[in-house]
Amino acid sequence: SQQGEEDPQALSIQEGENATMNCSYKTSINNLQWYRQNSGRGLVHLILIRSNEREKHSGRLRVTLDTSKKSSSLLITASRAADTASYFCATDGWGAQKLVFGQGTRLTINP
Amino acid sequence: DTGVSQDPRHKITKRGQNVTFRCDPISEHNRLYWYRQTLGQGPEFLTYFQNEAQLEKSRLLSDRFSAERPKGSFSTLEIQRTEQGDSAMYLCASSSERGGDTQYFGPGTRLTVL
Numbered sequence: 001s002q003q004g005e006e007d008p009q010a011l012s013i014q015e016g017e018n019a020t021m022n023c024s025y026k027t028s029i030n031n032l033q034w035y036r037q038n039s040g041r042g043l044v045h046l047i048l049i050r051s052n053e054r055e056k057h058s059g060r061l062r063v064t065l066d067t068s069k070k071s072s073s074l075l076i077t078a079s080r081a082a083d084t085a086s087y088f089c090a091t092d093g094w095g096a097q098k099l100v101f102g103q104g105t106r107l108t109i110n111p
Numbered sequence: 112d113t114g115v116s117q118d119p120r121h122k123i124t125k126r127g128q129n130v131t132f133r134c135d136p137i138s139e140h141n142r143l144y145w146y147r148q149t150l151g152q153g154p155e156f157l158t159y160f161q162n163e164a165q166l167e168k169s170r171l172l173s174d175r176f177s178a179e180r181p182k183g184s185f186s187t188l189e190i191q192r193t194e195q196g197d198s199a200m201y202l203c204a205s206s207s208e209r210g211g212d213t214q215y216f217g218p219g220t221r222l223t224v225l
Contacts, residue, residue, distance in 0.1 A: 036153050041129040042115075042202060043154070088153050093214060097142060098167060099204075099214060101153030 006061065006089060006102040011097045014095040014110050023089035026071075030094045032065055034074050036085045037104070046074075079109045113137075115217035117203050123223045131189045132220045136205030143186050144214060146202040147171065154202055160186060170208055193224045210221055 023032070025060045031050050035043040045057040049056045049065045049072070056063045062075040076083055086106050116135045124130050136143050141162050142186040146154035157166045157176070162183040172178075175193075182184040190197055200221050 023124065023212075040200075040221070043139075043204075043216040045213055045215060048213050052201070090153075093132065097159050097161075097206075097212075098144065098156040099146075099154075103153050 117217040130160035134203030
């Protein structure tokens, strides 16, 4: 079963704009991770944020985590056509190694 | 570090046949995971190994599914008597206790059952 929801399910923006995707989850977590998946390919790890962290940056990516609201957001700044992909959040619980994924956000960057 | 590799990348089989997939994790990773992903959905956990021990199995892993990691290195996932509902992308991931909790995924094996 899926842990939670990603919002929006699909997002289409112009190249150069910022893209924001949200993820909500249901149970207490240890870590939250964001992955990117190009059509029909494997998942590429983007960033991991621990439950005691509130914000993390990596290049053009910014992730926030609000454990009181059980939600996270991924911001991609200055989007590029190559950012077109599906983006998934995944959580793991304390003492549990498995990742529980959301259904993903399909991001399209229009040139 | 050559990343996680999976073989084959694509498999087409007829209903009722058995199939086996292989996953080679990143060399120093002692944890290995299998996930299944259907079209338009996020991956779903199937099973997890730490070294050669299978520590957790999902209820999705029916008795037609078996996974092994005999020497704590590569792993195989076998599906017996395949059904059309088994058509999916099968993803393998690995991680290291010392490397934190990040799981690195392979390219996946896409299974089509006719």
